[in-house]
C-alpha cells in the first residue's frame with residue numbers, strides 16, 4: 001500500500017522513519033490510510049525549516065497573509081462534504097457533525113484572514129516632551145502546535161490560522177489517531193502560496209514528535225490542546241527554557257437545571273451536551289445538576305431520551321451517536337461505567353459495548369445518578385457517560401457546579417433573569433451558557449477556561465493575538 005499521509009517539511013512531502021495505520025472506528029476493516037511517523041531527527045528538520053523561514057514570513061505583507069488564509073478557508077468550505085466524510089470516517093463523529101466542523105474550520109481561516117489585515121497597534125504621546133511612543137505587535141517566531149484527535153480540523157484551524165496571520169512559522173503535530181485529516185489540511189495549505197518552511201506538518205507520536213517540539217530551543221512558543229497530564233509536562237518543560245506556552249485541557253462541565261427551567265428544552269440541552277460527538281468534547285456536559293423539586297421528572301425524561309439515541313456507523317444516515325474514537329477510549333469509557341457501579345452511583349441506562357453490522361468501538365450512552373464525591377462526577381471521562389446530581393436549591397447547585405478542579409464551561413437552564421445573571425457572574429469557568437448546551441461555541445470570540453482547564457492567553461477571536469504576537473514599545477524623539 002502506498003503511504004497515504006506524509007509529512008510536509010520545508011515545502012516537500014516526506015515519508016517517515018516508520019509507518020502507522022489510521023483506522024475507521026465505525027468499521028475496523030476499513031483502513032483510512034497508512035501514515036508516516038517521524039523520529040526526533042525528522043522532527044528537528046521541520047523545526048529548522050520553520051526557523052529558516054521565519055524572517056521571510058514575518059516580513060510578508062498583511063495582504064499576502066490575507067490571500068493565503070482566505071484561499072484555505074474557501075477551499076475548506078467548498079469541499080466540506082468530502083472533507084467532512086474523511087473526518088467522520090477517521091474520527092467517528094457523525095457525518096453532519098463532521099461537515100459542520102469542516103465548515104467551521106473554513107470560517108476560522110476566513111476570520112483570521114481578516115485579522116491579518118487588522119493587526120493592532122497604538123501610538124501615544126510620551127510623558128516627556130518631544131517624544132512619541134508606539135506599541136506594535138510582532139510575530140513570536142516559530143510556534144509548535146500540538147493538537148488532540150477530537151476536533152481534527154477545527155482545533156488545528158484555530159491554532160494554524162492565527163499563527164500564520166500574525167506572521168509566525170508553524171510546526172504542527174496532530175494526534176496520531178487522525179493523520180488523514182491533518183494531511184488533508186496540510187495539502188490545502190501546501191497550495192495556498194506560503195513560502196517553503198512557513199508551515200510544516202510532522203506526523204508521529206507525542207512522545208517522539210511532540211516532545212522534540214516541546215524541548216527544541218528553536219521553538220519560541222507552544223500551543224497545546226489535550227489532556228491535563230500531558231499539558232502539565234509540557235508546561236514544565238517549556239517554562240524551564242522560557243518558551244511561551246498556551247494550554248487548553250480537560251473539563252468536567254456542569255449544566256445546572258433549576259426548577260423554573262423549561263424542562264423539555266433543558267433535557268434537549270443536556271442530551272446534546274452530554275452525548276453528541278460521542279461525549280468526546282472538552283466542553284461536554286458531564287455533570288447535570290438538577291434542583292430537587294424537578295429532579296425525578298427530569299431524570300425520567302432524560303433516561304428515556306438517552307435510551308432512544310441511535311448509536312451507529314458515523315457515515316450512516318440517522319446515526320446520532322458515533323463510536324468511541326479508539327479501543328483505548330472505549331475501554332476507558334467502560335471502566336468508568338464499572339467504577340460508577342462499584343462506587344454505588346445509581347445506574348439509569350446504557351454503558352454497554354454494542355455490536356453493529358460493522359465491527360467498531362460502539363457504546364450505548366450511559367446515565368447515572370451520582371453523589372458529588374463519586375469519581376464519575378469528578379474525573380473527565382471523555383465519552384458518552386453522564387451523571388445527574390441532586391441539588392437542594394440554587395445556591396447548592398452553584399456550589400456543586402464550582403466544586404471541581406476544572407473550569408472550562410458552565411451552563412444554567414432557568415427562566416429567572418436574576419439567577420441567570422448571578423450564575424454568569426459566579427460560575428468559576430471561562431465560558432458560561434444560559435439556556436444553551438455547554439458545548440457549541442462561536443469562532444470569533446475567546447475560547448478557554450480557568451483552574452486546571454487552561455493556562456495562558458485565550459484562543460480564538462481577536463484575543464488570539466495575545467499568544468501569537470509579542471509586544472514592542474518604541475520611543476522616538478519627535479522634535
Ligand code: NAP
Pocket residue numbers: 146147148149150151173174175176177204205206207209210211214225226227228230231233234248249250251281282380382408453
Ligand atoms: P492527549 O493524550 O493529551 O494528546 C494531545 C496531543 O498531545 C496529541 O497530539 C498527543 O500525541 C500529544 N502528546 C502526547 N504526549 C506528549 C508529550 N509527552 N509531549 C508532547 N506532546 C504529547 O489528549 P487526547 O487524548 O488527544 O485528547 C483528549 C483530551 O484533550 C481530553 O482531556 C480533552 O479534554 C482535551 N481537549 C481539550 C480541549 C480544550 O480546548 N480544552 C479541546 C479538545 C480536547 P499522540 O496522541 O499522537 O501520541
Ligand code: MG
Pocket residue numbers: 227
Ligand atoms: Mg490521549
